[in-house]
Amino acid sequence: MSTEAHNHTADHHDDHGHHHKDTFITKYIFSIDHKMISKQYLITGLFMGIIGIAMSILFRLQLAWPDKQFTVYEIFLGKWGADGIMDPNVYLALVTIHGTIMVFFVLTAGLSGTFSNLLIPLQIGARDMASGFLNMVSYWLFFLSSVIMIMSLFVEAGPAAAGWTIYPPLSALPQAMPGSGAGMTLWLVSMAIFIASSLLGSLNYIVTVINLRTKGMSMTRLPLTIWAFFVTAIIGVVSFPVLFSAALMLIMDRSFGTSFFLSDIYIAGEVLHNQGGSPVLFEHLFWFLGHPEVYIVLLPALGITSEIIATNSRKPIFGYRAMVASILAIAFLSTIVWGHHMFVSGMNPFLGSVFTFTTLLIAIPSAVKAFNYITTLWKGNLQLNPAMLFSIGLVSTFISGGLTGIILGDSALDINVHDTYFVVAHFHLVMGISALYGLFAGVYHWFPRMFGRMMNKNLGYIHFWVTVIGAYGIFFPMHFIGMAGLPRRYYTNTAFPYFDDLANINVVITIFAIITAAVQLVFLYNFIASIFYGKKAPQNPWKSNTLEWTAPVKHIHGNWPGAIPHVYRWSYDYSKLNKAGDDYVIAGQDYVPQNIPLQDNEEEMSH
Template sequence: MVDVIREPVAPVPPLEVPDVDLYHPKSWLTTWVFSQDAKVIAVQYAGTALAIGFVALVLSWMMRLQLAFPDDFSFIDANGYYQFITMHGMIMVIYLLTALFLGGFGNYLIPLMLGARDMVFPYVNMLSYWIYLLAVLVLVAGFFAPGGPTGAGWTLYPPQAILSGTPGGRDWGILLMLGSLILFIIGFTMGGLNYVVTVLQGRARGMTLMRMPLTVWGIFTATVMALLAFPALFVACVMMLIDRLLGTSFFMPALVEMGEQLKYGGGSPILFQHLFWFFGHPEVYIVALPAFGIVSDLISTHARKNIFGYRMMVWAIVGIGALSFVVWAHHMYVSGMNPYFGFFFATTTLIIAIPTAIKVYNWVLTLWRGDIHLTPPMLFAIAFIVTFVNGGLTGLFLGNVVVDVPLSDTMFVVAHFHMVMGVAPIFVVFGAIYHWYPKITGRML
């Protein structure tokens, strides 16, 4: 045999792959400013929402410290207290929870859970975040405006909201609040249409509606509700803005302030309440339904068991969403409405407890004889159930007209609202972050 002498082969240099995104060279601008990637936009939404939520948290701390130690925290006067509570409530309900559940978790989870490449309209998705950020900046500008932010309460009831006796009523405070809400609604409408179209048209082959994770069902139903409810708030904000700037009287009746006859007359403050609460009560479930869906998936995953009664859970979500549009006036029992009108809304309010109870029982039955792992996400999910049930039981009292009238504007209502709308959804936020943090960052928490 002849020995073949082989020449040494030079090592082949590794293939250099340029750092590019899908369609363009990758840079800081394309990643964090002009990115159309739903996952990046989700992180932007979540980061902004958590940042402004921390501001609301600090405001709540300061209010409680002032109540506990009035001598040491006397720098918060009566006007400042109203301003703090207004900004705290509006930030937590709109700019934190709504934006975080729909803009943050919705953007990240919908494409991944449905097998979609991305959102159907990525450019519109990008614009929706930047309009949301602009709305947050306009809101925060109220802290630095002459007179400070508005102190009309988070419900912004007229005529109080735009009178000179209210902090920020005749200054920039109410204008910045209304302008910020209008911007938020515009941005959310762009993002919300994107979510709905992606769920209906962007699913992978074989991913039927009745195979979607309950997280997606919750976000999808909440988005449809928001697209139907937010226009009422948008119209109310525009009409109040015109009342404040142009002197119209959509919501302003004839008034005498400090002995002076004001130029308003013929308006109806009750009309604003109907518009606000037609948005306001669905808003409770716009926050709660994504939380319901996430809790369902957390319990199913960490109990190592399929969710009990999947189809029943889906129809419960849809039923809650539909019923939430016919209960809004239970917030207005003390507004002078006809008692028969109140009876109708009390009835629909108590009926909505049925699909809610179905969900609670199905969560408990999912845990029954499951291989439960008490991980942090599971603990937060269980804490959500306990807190939400406690808050829901107080709602049974407030849904009754006879009981609600003496309890209206008391700490009983504050406790109900914060258990259902405050603490319980925040538990879900913590659980979801623990659960999906490794997926989002590639690192264990």
């Protein structure tokens, strides 16, 4: 009786969707359906990614051949690239906007926004986000902030150019650089809106995960993806408001004459009235977000990888509880390590000691995660789909990039490599490339779920193998030029004959960068072509256990026709044997989806 009643409500809910016929606008533009919003996030994120990567190619050209003229500068940079010579200010603008776009717009919104939206309701068995409306607002705020950020590129005096960390006074004083005028104002407005968007999104994710799990979906049965998105959202809620306050104070310093970050300044021939502020305060506020931000970017990628590696290894993820504990430990520690960006900022050296301690602690849960991934591969039956390859690639770059963190996190060693290319190499590998691999892995894996079609695997393989070689080709040599003492954010290194012997290495890096960027076009083609012409996807192409694959291929409002599936087990019962040990729990099928009740011939695990 009760089951019937339940079904009835569900049907009614489903019908409800059909009463109001979706118009084009409610379906594709102001949609409140999490699946559509996730696609919107993905496509906006990819679009921003194209801009961000294109910028990196422009400044890599400049770094490799500083004395050559490239008409491509004139095409893309206009007056800033007149006669094929790049203006030093626009070089700084390019690195600034590249950083901003990649960190916030691609890897925060594009990665976490896409997959949190897609997977949280589908994997926990919910009809939609807790608040579809807030979710829609969150996306449109993100869209607005993207538009403003792009608009800022066309400002007369040029976009923000003080580095993505926008340290004042450089970012506060238009006299210090042209980019700190209207360009910086737009940057700050864009980021303020971005933060609002991110907060609305994060609160929604948290509430949804806590309240809307289906029957049987205890926290310890959640797929690791959801754990990662959930904890990421919490870090975002804790740290993003601090960046907001920093941005607000910077706006006040810039426009209303306050002195939060400014003191004793003589610039352009006059002394400013500002007194008593401290740029170091800004650095604290910025990195209080800035460091957790690294994990906001990385944790979703690690969550996605956990899921994909387990599915494609046909094995449970090794040490599920340790993985959850690591995520929690990383999240907690990530909020108390920000000072390692500031060892030589002039803050008290004792603080430096404390931050060295907490920073190196974070290596422990990270190491545990890396070992657990490797052990998951051990004695698996690896299905090397493109998503799986990118996940393995992620583990590789996560290790390579993470290890150099031991050097940078050590205050004594940081003194000499701080702000050199060593840092650039480190964070690009550990958070940039790793998170991008997570994004690609997620797209290849959940593309059938998002668009109902399959991506071409061969193009995926080409994409992966060229990218994986190219990415190391770019960032591995950077460690050397960093240890040679080459500072980052230099428009050209020719002002120092001492660095002349690094020019060759810079050429190598740029060639790898061009090749790697070019091969992303293969991905782009595959992505777009597959949306329209890809092979129609079966319901569960990767033979996966999680709930999203129990929903029909065709998207419907409310995700499941009829009742929401109930959950009876964790999501990692891959290759689990029956009691007799002679076959899988379900004969001939090496996976048991979460909505399958415990079988008679099966031993119950603690999950």
